[in-house]
Amino acid sequence: MTQSIDRELSRRGFFGAVAGAAAGGAALTHGDKAHAFSLLRKDPAPTPDRTVPTQCEVCFWRCGLEAKTKGNRILELAGHPDYPNANGRLCARGNAGAAFLQDEDRLKYPMVRVGKRGEGRFERVSWKTAYATIKQGFDRIKETYGPQALALFYHGASGSFLRQMMVAYGSPNFAASSYAQCKGARNVGYKATFGTKLASPEPLDFDNTKCMVFFGSHLGENAHNSQVQEFVEAKARGAKLIVLDPRFSTPAGRADIWMSVRPGSDLAVILAWIHLLIAEGTYDKEFVSRHCTGFEALAAHVADFTPDWAATEAGVSVEDIVAAYRLMRDAMPAVLVHPGRFTAWYGEADTQRARGQAILTALLGAWWRPGGIYRTEKPEVADFPGPDYPDLQPHVDQAAGRFPLAQEVTTTGIREATITGTPYPVKGWFVHGMNMPQSIPNFDKTEEAIEKLDFLVVCDILPMAITKYADVLLPEDIYLERYDDLHLGATKTPYIGLRQPVVKSPYDTRPGWQIAKELGKELGVGDFFAFDTFEEYLETRLKGSGTTLAELKKNGIYFPERKTPLYLGDDEPFHFHTPSGKIELFSETLANAGFDPLPIYKPQQRPPKGRLRLLFGRSPLHSFSRTANNPILYDIVPGNCLWIHPKCAQKLGLKKGSHVVVENDKGNKTNPMPLKVTKRIPEKNVYMYHGFGHTAEGLSRACCAGGNDTALIRDYAVDPISGANGMRTEFVKVRPADPTEEVYLCDVQ
Ligand SMILES: Nc1nc2c(c(=O)[nH]1)N[C@H]1C(S)=C(S)[C@@H](COP(=O)(O)OP(=O)(O)OC[C@H]3O[C@@H](n4cnc5c(=O)[nH]c(N)nc54)[C@H](O)[C@@H]3O)O[C@H]1N2
Ligand SMILES: Nc1nc2c(c(=O)[nH]1)N[C@H]1C(S)=C(S)[C@@H](COP(=O)(O)OP(=O)(O)OC[C@H]3O[C@@H](n4cnc5c(=O)[nH]c(N)nc54)[C@H](O)[C@@H]3O)O[C@H]1N2
Ligand code: SF4
Ligand SMILES: [Mo]
16 A cells, blocks of 8 residues: 555655645545545535634644634635635645544643643643642742743744743743754754844745755645645746755655755755855856855865765765756756755754855845745734833853854753753743644653653643643633734735634633733733733734724735835845844854854764664644644544665565564654655665654544654754754664554555
8 A cells, every 4th residue: 555655646746745635625525535524514515604714723834714614613624815825725734624623532621630740630620720720830939949940832823922921920931842843953044144034934936936956845745835836836837946855755756856865964965066156156246245255265165075075975976966056057046945944953963054055045146036035024013012021031041051043942951951950940831732742852851851840731722642741731722713813924925814713612722812811810910911802902913004803804814015125136235134244154153152154064973783764754644743633634644654765674574564663772662653665765764754653542543553753862963053953863773563562554654
């Protein structure tokens, strides 16, 4: 079966894997999996009585959608036609979002712990009791250790109100997994070069590009909706595609040049391209002389980084390196060097690689130029009036003097402080929308930190693994049941978007804003949420914006006039937010902080004998660990397989379709997983989709299905520059599953 899927993927490519499913759920409604959709739709299909525009949050692309409803039931979710991040389509995950409402495993009411922490025994309480219990726990910590001893882990739109609440209460420690475990290194590398971090969606000018360069960025498996659509369109228009990926990924299958680079060697190839642009004098001289500094130093730095050298380092051919260079040269400045998103690969090397990508972009003259990276503008709306926030203590990373260029606090930094008590004790956590056992590496450390806590609050929608450690467990409304704060979109056309309730929660759940407001009042910071209704809050913020809440509720989105040009003007003198005011090829910011000011390539350790490098990526039909239990998505992709090269499989005596266990040297292992033997993954590496192998028994579908990549990642590499956690550093063993071990059947992916 795995093989037929292989064929299916290569035949249909990303159209099949993602965009086909994006076309209004066709893959779900008309395919042989139509039974899954019957969860939502009964025959004969009822006629909707309302269409409500709102936003998806099955991932953080926040696509605009239109929900067709009847009574308190969702009949269909479809892409909003006006939203630039949706273009009238949702990805398969977005289509399946309504199934979260049907999930009987949901958290239904607030609970407090009754057994020992971690035992997972709870009893139902009222919201009032839950708040009072949190107040007691938090106030005790604040009085004994100060407010900095409290920390918030958060990910997702509604977390912003909890952040406000925690900051108002005096905590400087709030961290999202989207920084240290995702795009931290990229943002630091780009900011050091251009003075600005990249927006989400990434400002990629697919409409005008002539050549695209991807490092990883497995679009089509990574299902960021409009980015996949725009990529597909650019390709169809004839734009060239260069893909660096050890694995034959979905875009690799569509590339003009695919280089199966040795993991962690991308920067060697980038340096060779920079070398060629300078040695052959083909870089954009005008752009560089007008906007950049440090060219001489860069030229000296790359003098020895020839294509021959890079080919040996990366394990690719000189011809491919040179041919790719020529494609870029012929297309410049309309070259889209994808900056990447999940860049938590190898630690310091990740900031260095991001610098390399940024410098390459600058030499091609592709920064804020058509066909490269465009300039973003966020629409402005009013703040809701409130008191001044208190002065905050330095957060744990600042107080410890680490990660001088970090743009956010690191999750693992807070965890470290919780374990060691330095630079100061951290005794209370609020975890919102983050399933730490699966998103933060080295769960033993997380568990050790949790044991040291005086108090832990978890707010989630499902009984995920993290919830069993809670002292107080708060159930949030699902995104289709709630308002969130205004969404200020920074695409080519800046926009103000609204998430609004489509249906009412049938349970005793509440939205994040309400939890922050009510709990904030209990904690003595209610003045920060001085609105009676959320509509009042939104209306106040929209004053002077050009639209009103009534309009937004009807249309879902509003486009204020763009004030800044999309591209750099030819004669425009521009002051970049770097120390020199220029694009810094030689980074003063890095030099001043004691780091390499020019991108330094250091080869990664190769797998020792008998070990394979663990690589991982996205299932097109799942988001991280959060969708594994979604009834529809589970039905289609219930778990993951382990990808292995035929030669490695043969050496290990492993057969296609058999079940294997993946282990690290520290005693961590996966559940038995079906083996996918494929040349799409090079020798010495194995690959799996992230987000499976749940251990939470409350997940009636997802529990135990598949392997958990995060469980294997213990020795991650901390980037001293950005604080990000490189997670592709683990070497593993693969063995046949013991015949007595319970296996699950998975016929796909
Ligand atoms: N379906 C779906 N889509 C998603 C998400 C999701 O959960 N589900 N999550 C979204 C989020 S938040 C993020 S951050 C992105 C993540 O997605 P990306 O930003 O695209 O992640 P990458 O790590 O760039 O891409 C994974 C690819 O990197 C390859 N790779 C491994 N090692 C190397 C290497 O050393 N060099 C190179 N060049 N390639 C390598 C792997 O083989 C794999 O094909 O996806 C987003 N889109
Ligand atoms: N090993 C490994 N680790 C990774 C990655 C990887 O590829 N491999 N990817 C990294 C990346 S790129 C990212 S961005 C992060 C993502 O990290 P996380 O955001 O932590 O991802 P999830 O594992 O999906 O956990 C999300 C949690 O939020 C809950 N949730 C979902 N919706 C809501 C809601 O509306 N309200 C509340 N309160 N809770 C909700 C879910 O039930 C789940 O418990 O993970 C990072 N960690
Ligand atoms: S990309 Fe898919 S899952 Fe993510 S917000 Fe858009 S429709 Fe939802
Ligand atoms: Mo991410």
